[in-house]
Amino acid sequence: MNYDVIVIGGGPPGENAADRAHRGGLSVALVEHQLVGGECSYWACMPSKALLRSVELYDQARAMPGVKEAVTGSLDAGAVFKRRDWFVGADPSKPFAHDDAGQLAWLDGAGVAFVRGHGRLAGAKAVEVTTPEGETSTLTANHAVVLATGTTATIPPVPGLREARPWTSREVTNAEKAPRRLIVLGGGVVGCEMAQAMRGLGAEEVTIVQHGPRLLPKAEPAASELLRSAFETAGITVLTGRKATEVRRPAGEVLLVATGRTPSSDALGLETVGLEPGGYVTVDDAMHVLDGWLYACGDITGRNLLTHMGKYQARVAGDVIAARAAGRPDDGPGLRALADDGWVPQVVFTDPQVCSVGLTAAQAAQRGLRTRVVEYDVGAVAGAKLLVEGYRGHATLVVDEDRRVVVGATFVGPELAELLHSATVAVVGEVPLDRLWHAVPSFPTVSELWLRLLETYGL
Numbered sequence: 001m002n003y004d005v006i007v008i009g010g011g012p013p014g015e016n017a018a019d020r021a022h023r024g025g026l027s028v029a030l031v032e033h034q035l036v037g038g039e040c041s042y043w044a045c046m047p048s049k050a051l052l053r054s055v056e057l058y059d060q061a062r063a064m065p066g067v068k069e070a071v072t073g074s075l076d077a078g079a080v081f082k083r084r085d086w087f088v089g090a091d092p093s094k095p096f097a098h099d100d101a102g103q104l105a106w107l108d109g110a111g112v113a114f115v116r117g118h119g120r121l122a123g124a125k126a127v128e129v130t131t132p133e134g135e136t137s138t139l140t141a142n143h144a145v146v147l148a149t150g151t152t153a154t155i156p157p158v159p160g161l162r163e164a165r166p167w168t169s170r171e172v173t174n175a176e177k178a179p180r181r182l183i184v185l186g187g188g189v190v191g192c193e194m195a196q197a198m199r200g201l202g203a204e205e206v207t208i209v210q211h212g213p214r215l216l217p218k219a220e221p222a223a224s225e226l227l228r229s230a231f232e233t234a235g236i237t238v239l240t241g242r243k244a245t246e247v248r249r250p251a252g253e254v255l256l257v258a259t260g261r262t263p264s265s266d267a268l269g270l271e272t273v274g275l276e277p278g279g280y281v282t283v284d285d286a287m288h289v290l291d292g293w294l295y296a297c298g299d300i301t302g303r304n305l306l307t308h309m310g311k312y313q314a315r316v317a318g319d320v321i322a323a324r325a326a327g328r329p330d331d332g333p334g335l336r337a338l339a340d341d342g343w344v345p346q347v348v349f350t351d352p353q354v355c356s357v358g359l360t361a362a363q364a365a366q367r368g369l370r371t372r373v374v375e376y377d378v379g380a381v382a383g384a385k386l387l388v389e390g391y392r393g394h395a396t397l398v399v400d401e402d403r404r405v406v407v408g409a410t411f412v413g414p415e416l417a418e419l420l421h422s423a424t425v426a427v428v429g430e431v432p433l434d435r436l437w438h439a440v441p442s443f444p445t446v447s448e449l450w451l452r453l454l455e456t457y458g459l
Helices: 012-023 038-043 045-063 077-087 101-110 169-173 189-200 221-233 307-325 361-366 382-387 417-428 446-457
Strands: 002-008 028-032 113-116 118-121 126-130 136-147 151-153 181-185 205-210 236-240 253-257 261-263 288-290 294-296 345-348 353-358 371-376 394-400 405-413
Touching (some): 002 307, 012 101, 012 136, 012 307, 038 045, 038 169, 045 169, 101 113, 169 189, 181 189, 189 205, 189 236, 189 253, 221 236, 221 353, 221 394, 221 405, 294 307, 345 417, 361 371, 361 394, 361 405, 382 446, 394 446, 417 446
Parallel strands (some): 002 028, 002 136, 028 113, 181 253, 205 236
Antiparallel strands (some): 118 126, 345 353, 371 394
């Protein structure tokens, strides 16, 4: 069959690329061999945050005067896992199983044709699809093929590791209950989030083993230190500067491997169009791969392994494809992925939350920027004191002194995720500090933190 655009991969980036191309007047088919909705919907963002939110609220309630007196029991872990089940599409009246019926209904409503099967390139503008039943057919694209197959969890070549049948992000976010003992290999986002979730949901012992010197190695050092302190208070053992050399798994223990991701490109047929399989697919800022017809978006590009950034790239790709197909200029506003370099926002949904956008102080220095770092205790803000009892938090702004604009911000503390977008607007919009000073925060909200940071800077 022929379509204007064929998208291989049905996660959020693939869905968004298909939707934008169809909105641009093109016929679109989306090919997915697993579940439409992808990793984020069933094994990552949604289930992990569903687990973490209940733990976070319970801990905050037990610390709040007038509320803690009403909290007379322990957290109902079973109810938390059932709530997680709902978020991944499971029918509560049946044994646990994922269901992408809602996502399929959305595709149908968006006017996107769906093909269930494994898709791979079979030459220029050709996609070979093998169905779950083993039947093979070929789809042809009139204008473009978009690769959006994402990544899978990396299992390092440590002796005994694979034989130990470790959990990855898929198993831990879909666990039926917390294990009694959990060892987490890796102190990045997945490792930190799931260590805290499992500890809060009943794991008696949780240990994080991190090869590098600190948790969240890409974050500001103050964020890593505050998170480590919170983990140790919660009874999570953190071992940094350690490297796994051999794995043996005693009965009753679970090992979670959270050491990175591997691009899902080895079975994508890249060799049929002259590309090397197995690695990330290189794209330009229009998400274009080669010859005016092949595009990629999301984790498979290796640019930013974050769902919201993959969706952003997908919107760019879909719009560029539609513009080129219609003979319109393809370099106007919104038709280049500019935020991938220095403007990326991210939230680590631990408690405390670690929220960041733009450059850290170290990254800014590497780029040769003349910067000033401004720091403030979030717990000193009136709104934070009201929000959470005994609030502990830290804020860091990285200011480009030559342009007098914020190029990076990190907020660490409870309930700060929704504050991040204000920082994202300031960074992406390159709002001058003298103008930012006139953005008056409401009192008594945590947003007053902005005023305190600017006062600390000297405005």
